[in-house]
Amino acid sequence: xxxxxxxxxxxxxxxxxxxxxxxxxxxxxxxxxxxxxxxxxxxxxxxxxxxxxxxxxxxxxxxxxxxxxxxxxxxxxxxxxxxxxxxxxxxxxxxxxxxxxxxxxxxxxxxxxxxxxxxxxxxxxxxxxxxxxxxxxxxxxxxxxxxxxxxxxxxxxxxxxxxxxxxxxxxxxxxxxxxxxxxxxxxxxxxxxxxxxxxxxxxxxxxxxxxxxxxxxxxxxxxxxxxxxxxxxxxxxxxxxxxxxxxxxxx
Amino acid sequence: xxxxxxxxxxxxxxxxxxxxxxxxxxxxxxxxxxxxxxxxxxxxxxxxxxxxxxxxxxxxxxxxxxxxxxxxxxxxxxxxxxxxxxxxxxxxxxxxxxxxxxxxxxxxxxxxxxxxxxxxxxxxxxxxxxxxxxxxxxxxxxxxxxxxxxxxxxxxxxxxxxxxxxxxxxxxxxxxxxxxxxxxxxxxxxxxxxxxxxxxxxxxxxxxxxxxxxxxxxxxxxxxxxxxxxxxxxxxxxxxxxxxxxxxxxxxxxxxxxxxxxxxxxxxxxxxxxxxxxx
Numbered sequence: 370x371x372x373x374x375x376x377x378x379x380x381x382x383x384x385x386x387x388x389x390x391x392x393x394x395x396x397x398x399x400x401x402x403x404x405x406x407x408x409x410x411x412x413x414x415x416x417x418x419x420x421x422x423x424x425x426x427x428x429x430x431x432x433x434x435x436x437x438x439x440x441x442x443x444x445x446x447x448x449x450x451x452x453x454x455x456x457x458x459x460x461x462x463x464x465x466x467x468x469x470x471x472x473x474x475x476x477x478x479x480x481x482x483x484x485x486x487x488x489x490x491x492x493x494x495x496x497x498x499x500x501x502x503x504x505x506x507x508x509x510x511x512x513x514x515x516x517x518x519x520x521x522x523x524x525x526x527x528x529x530x531x532x533x534x535x536x537x538x539x540x541x542x543x544x545x546x547x548x549x550x551x552x553x554x555x556x557x558x559x560x561x562x563x564x565x566x567x568x569x570x571x572x573x574x575x576x577x578x579x580x581x582x583x584x585x586x587x588x589x590x591x592x593x594x595x596x597x598x599x600x601x602x603x604x605x606x607x608x609x610x611x612x613x614x615x616x617x618x619x620x
Numbered sequence: 621x622x623x624x625x626x627x628x629x630x631x632x633x634x635x636x637x638x639x640x641x642x643x644x645x646x647x648x649x650x651x652x653x654x655x656x657x658x659x660x661x662x663x664x665x666x667x668x669x670x671x672x673x674x675x676x677x678x679x680x681x682x683x684x685x686x687x688x689x690x691x692x693x694x695x696x697x698x699x700x701x702x703x704x705x706x707x708x709x710x711x712x713x714x715x716x717x718x719x720x721x722x723x724x725x726x727x728x729x730x731x732x733x734x735x736x737x738x739x740x741x742x743x744x745x746x747x748x749x750x751x752x753x754x755x756x757x758x759x760x761x762x763x764x765x766x767x768x769x770x771x772x773x774x775x776x777x778x779x780x781x782x783x784x785x786x787x788x789x790x791x792x793x794x795x796x797x798x799x800x801x802x803x804x805x806x807x808x809x810x811x812x813x814x815x816x817x818x819x820x821x822x823x824x825x826x827x828x829x830x831x832x833x834x835x836x837x838x839x840x841x842x843x844x845x846x847x848x849x850x851x852x853x854x855x856x857x858x859x860x861x862x863x864x865x866x867x868x869x870x871x872x873x874x875x876x877x878x879x880x881x882x883x884x885x886x887x888x889x890x891x892x893x894x895x896x897x898x899x
Binding site: 370372373376377379380381382383384386387390439440443444446447450451453459462463465466468469470471472473474475476477478479480481482484496497499500503532533557561563564568577580581584592593595596597599600603604606607611 | 626627629630631633634635637638641642643644645646648649652701702704705708709712721723724725726727728730731732733734735736737738739740742743749776777780781784834837838839840845855858859862868871872875878879882886
């Protein structure tokens, strides 16, 4: 038990530290703490580039989440419903991206998007994030589909519904909680991702890329302020996703 | 036969998307490693210049060794640190506590890794809180940053939650009857642990270690911000080479070497995890 507490303390120490120091008046954090201040939030949020990055992050996260959820759902449904040759290769193709180190994804994406003429644009970041987040969406949708009785869809067909109709009025409603939670999780993944975004972003930076660039400068408590803000945003998304998953378990 | 439009509406998007934006980029990277760079311009070609240049440099092999050794150490360390915690979560606590613990362990995935590393930079600094506390106890100050120790702290921050989740899931899946049978047959707790529990959870333990290896092998943040990037790791090498003008082909060589290494490790691990089951 004590051991468990120590391990958890280690895992959470940096998260809690950054929250505490985001309200601490001393520039160079020491013990004992200085006074309580919201100064770092004020400076961070008075910078136009932070706002711009916020906007970029939001656009990228929402678009990438939409695309990767759609892609993930289609793939999960294919895996659930059909059997075909090379299916295991198909599934491997779908799940492979997270195993490639981020730095390598960044390099490959940069080179490829530069060839297509869209490196340095938000479109480029959206594409990269969709590739990286889609496997998570697929996993979540697949889990939900495996709880669905195959007879349900068949029953709709027997009652004269077309495949499309059955999809619209049976499969999608059944999977809706999973689809929403996949959307939230992939948005959170994209909102947090900085390595690939850093490689391909150019001047259109997202929030984590701005953090990275501040970090390359000096000790700066603004990072704690922005980081705490990003943390709260992501956590809201994750908690919403988690609530949807647990609610569907009870249902 | 009529083409079933419905079926392909669901199946094709992934194939098209991954071909365009996943396989495409990786293939281009492989091709690029054979291109020629002259006067800071890349021209498509098929020459081994980049490979020769990279493979003959000692700094490349130094970086390779550092990265490989550190990732191995991280994998072993993470497995050892995580195991007692996972064991406690799997066998010593109630289901509710375990669910909460796992939820808590998911939280770090969604906090910026960069911010966490920055927090360690602050915590471990020579004048930072940890040294201050140690100072009250009359020890230190230690310089913990810009060292292998710092890098390891960073790696553990990155991989521990995942390793504990994987280990706990696989330990909790063991049939309790198996363990009780071992006890009833008079096996000591230690013997039960090594002869029953660990073999039964082998797959989860190995997969956890492999993920720890993969993540630390590819990470650049910890070795850069906590390890002082001296000596550089392979990922730092890629970044330096990419960001310094048109040296992408050289970076591609390093990247391919990394992928090959990861592939070999993954195959070996899967072999170890599932291979000797049959005997």
